[in-house]
Amino acid sequence: MPSEGIQKHARALELDKILKLLASRTACDDAARIAENLVPSTSPDEVGRLLQETDDAYVMMARFGAPPFGGLTDVTNSLRRAQAGGMLTMAELLRVSGLLRTLRAVVEWRSKSEGVKSCLDDRFSMLMPNQYLENRINQAILSEEEMADGASQALSAIRRKIRNASSKAREVLDRMIRSASYQKYLQDPIVTIRGGRFVVPVRAEYRNEVPGLVHDTSASGSTLFVEPLSAVELNNQVRVLQSEEKKEIERILSELSAEAGGFADTILRGYHTAVELNVIFAKADLAYRMKATMPKVNDRGRIVLKKARHPLIDPKAVVPTDIELGTRFDTLVITGPNTGGKTVSLKTVGLLTLMAMCGLMIPTAEESEISVFQQVLADIGDEQSIEQSLSTFSAHMTNIIQIMKQAGPGSLILLDELGAGTDPVEGAALAEAILEALRAKGARIAATTHYAELKAYALQTQGVENASCEFNVETLRPTYRLLIGVPGRSNAFAISLRLGLENPVVERAKDLVSQENTRFEDVVQTLESSRQKLEGEREEARQARFRAEEMRRQAEEKLEQVQKEADGELEKAREKAAQLVARTRAQADSILNELEEVKKQRNKALTAEQKARMNAGMRELENGADPVREKGNGDYVLPRPLKAGDAVLIFDLDKKGTVIRPPEGDSGEALIQAGILQTRVPVSNLRLLREKPQRAPVGRVTRNVTSRATAKVTTECDLRGQAADEAVMNLDRFLDSALLSGVDQLTVIHGKGTGTLRAAVQQHLKNHPSVRSYRLGTFGEGESGVTIVELK
Structure with a gap:
């Protein structure tokens, strides 16, 4: 299709408005121009490739955010002039440096997402950052009108001499304006500058009293700005040095321009590639805003x-x-x-x-x-x-x-x-x-x-x-x-009636319509009625299915909730059991210590106080170790009296045990060995098991060693508000703990702020032997306020 035809028919379909929306998502004029002039491709392979590029960019943006194209600037004319031997201005060189900084930022962005394969990798590989030239320009040029002292040793020396000469000239003039013999000739006791030379304001009537060169007069003519003869030579030195400074600045600019010209082809190739990438990611951004998909x-x-x-x-x-x-x-x-x-x-x-x-x-x-x-x-x-x-x-x-x-x-x-x-x-x-x-x-x-x-x-x-x-x-x-x-x-007749047209008029209009057309409209009406009826039935079926799915979902949620509650109760029971065991073991250890003391005092009889304390400890141990809680046990009655060695079931605990000592007298409690514990259990809470009677175990004291509970593992470390040194120390402890716990991925929260804490964290991670890789967070993870760490 000819180009003019494409434009005409595309405008009729409003493609030009879509392309303007696309251009508004780009970062530079060249990318916007390309976006506005996109032409539909007629090759299926080409269209498939273009859509795949957009889809890859869409996926990468969703995971890692948009690449930083903000500093893209067209420096083609400047670099071509430098390539031909021309000298660039400080403003032009700063624009070259800004472009290099943008290319480097885009390459670094891609390196953070290098785990994702993309058909755009060939384009990214054509971006060649030149940090050497970027740093050379930034170190030499402070602004569009100011060269840094450190741009060269010669420039630094010249400026030092200028400052010294200027200081001497000011000292001479300062002595003059402070002198009583000259103050009466001055309009104001100040030193000022005219034409780049230090002068003093002299009253016009005393012109001949202050020998020197007149450089300017005030608007009223009452003040003359005179350069005294004593300062002429010093001012001349300053002017000569300033001329040398200008030549040295021009030499530095020529040198930087020559270096930029030498890299012109590589820089411009990277620029044009970055522009193409900018257009592709603008397509992805537009797709995101339109909630679009790849067809x-x-x-x-x-x-x-x-x-x-x-x-x-x-x-x-x-x-x-x-x-x-x-x-x-x-x-x-x-x-x-x-x-x-x-x-x-x-x-x-x-x-x-x-x-x-x-x-x-x-x-x-x-x-x-x-x-x-x-x-x-x-x-x-x-x-x-x-x-x-x-x-x-x-x-x-x-x-x-x-x-x-x-x-x-x-x-x-x-x-x-x-x-x-x-x-x-x-x-x-x-x-x-x-x-x-x-x-x-x-x-x-x-x-x-x-x-x-x-x-x-x-x-x-x-x-x-x-x-x-x-x-x-x-x-x-x-x-x-x-x-x-x-x-x-x-629907002309129906609409007319609804709007209030008289019924006879509408009926007459129907009579005037041909019978064939009327039959056709009747058929259409029948079809439409059938369609609406089927549509209604389908909607009812859809609603019924939706309700059934909703009921199923609610049932599943209820089941999941019950399961969670049951798991929670089990967890609480485990915690209480662990606390009970720990407390019982502590009490047992205390009694054992008492026994040790008794052994040491073999030949000494226990005092009444010691006996009472040990008996109280044993009772407390037995009561604390007894986890039995009353619950309904039915109408069960023991088939016969218990005797030592009987196998029994502790009904409340659903745990087997062995009778050590049957109940005596009216106590109604038997001494039962259940695992490592001995506990007194009411006879009503025991069930006689049909097992071979066992020999009643001899009561003995068992000492167990308890291990410290494992600490809860966390995968996040919040360092916000900490100094860099403190944060690094806490980060080290966090990494050690994670390694011992077998965690693979961690999140370090450092906040955005000035970036100082983030830099310290990432520098430490870079040198840590156990860190496989790290990256900034993406959208939904915390973005640049967090660092995601993967351990080896």
């Missing part, structure tokens, strides 16, 4: 758009719709009332096709499909031209004639209000003939119309399908849903 691409004329949205309509107002063409039919005839959304549907098909052919993702649901066409030809809107004296019909027909000349098997043709603007009978016949001619050329066609004849044509012709934009007669508002396979009705 499948074919060259068979097959278009399947799911939940398609026109990208220029307010997202809050746009109604997603399903559109297809080139699947079961090659021509789609869209009918329905005015303002019902026919033209929007037509534009949506054409605009999304052109966007995909430009490498832009489209605002549709997943699994949508777009075909690549050799031409996208559109006749949309009122093309009437007063200057050319063309009517609406003539303007449309002129466009259609040009379209028919260009149409072919690889064409997508979009026609709005086909045949309108002339006699209805002739217009309908002409529209049908145009559709037949275009279909014969193998084109894919979508057309809107009001003609009933075209509805019948679509019903009777293989490969042609009706579609309609749904309209709610009750509310007199369109729903903007496109219904494929259903012809639309004008």
